[in-house]
Amino acid sequence: MTRWPLPDPMQAALAQAQLAADAGEVPVGAVVMRDGEVIASAHNAPRTLADPTAHAEVLALRAAAKALGQERLEGCDLWVTLEPCAMCAGAIAHARIGRLYYGAADPKGGAVAHGARVFDHPQCHHRPEVYSGMGEEEAAKMLREFFSERRG
Numbered sequence: 615m616t617r618w619p620l621p622d623p624m625q626a627a628l629a630q631a632q633l634a635a636d637a638g639e640v641p642v643g644a645v646v647m648r649d650g651e652v653i654a655s656a657h658n659a660p661r662t663l664a665d666p667t668a669h670a671e672v673l674a675l676r677a678a679a680k681a682l683g684q685e686r687l688e689g690c691d692l693w694v695t696l697e698p699c700a701m702c703a704g705a706i707a708h709a710r711i712g713r714l715y716y717g718a719a720d721p722k723g724g725a726v727a728h729g730a731r732v733f734d735h736p737q738c739h740h741r742p743e744v745y746s747g748m749g750e751e752e753a754a755k756m757l758r759e760f761f762s763e764r765r766g
Contacts, residue, residue, distance in 0.1 A: 644670035689762035697724030703732035717753030
């Protein structure tokens with residue numbers, strides 16, 4: 615099997631996921647890009663921030679909106695290491711993200727290709743283009759190792 619190099623944004627998202635793991639958080643990282651530039655990046659921090667909404671995607675979207683001075687992130691792409699949950703998918707839709715790229719699928723908690731499939735609902739007023747599987751192997755390995763260490 616030929617392996618292509620990972621795009622820089624996914625490498626940056628994986629680096630953020632490693633920061634989360636190093637902090638004892640579930641290793642998920644996210645990067646917001648516009649016109650080939652990183653606008654914002656973040657990693658999971660619900661325990662660190664004592665905030666159940668402090669998922670990597672939400673934190674990255676908040677930082678990007680602040681950096682751009684607007685709540686709509688039209689023309690921006692989001693790269694994340696794990697399939698977004700329903701909360702994050704809703705935030706992605708509200709932010710008007712143009713393209714979503716994610717690594718590992720999440721059959722238990724994901725809400726893009728699994729579970730709620732947020733973007734498939736008629737109530738979802740904005741649907742980004744979705745690309746899955748970029749960095750999947752690396753992201754899934756990081757998650758497996760994190761949870762394996764926690765289980766002992």
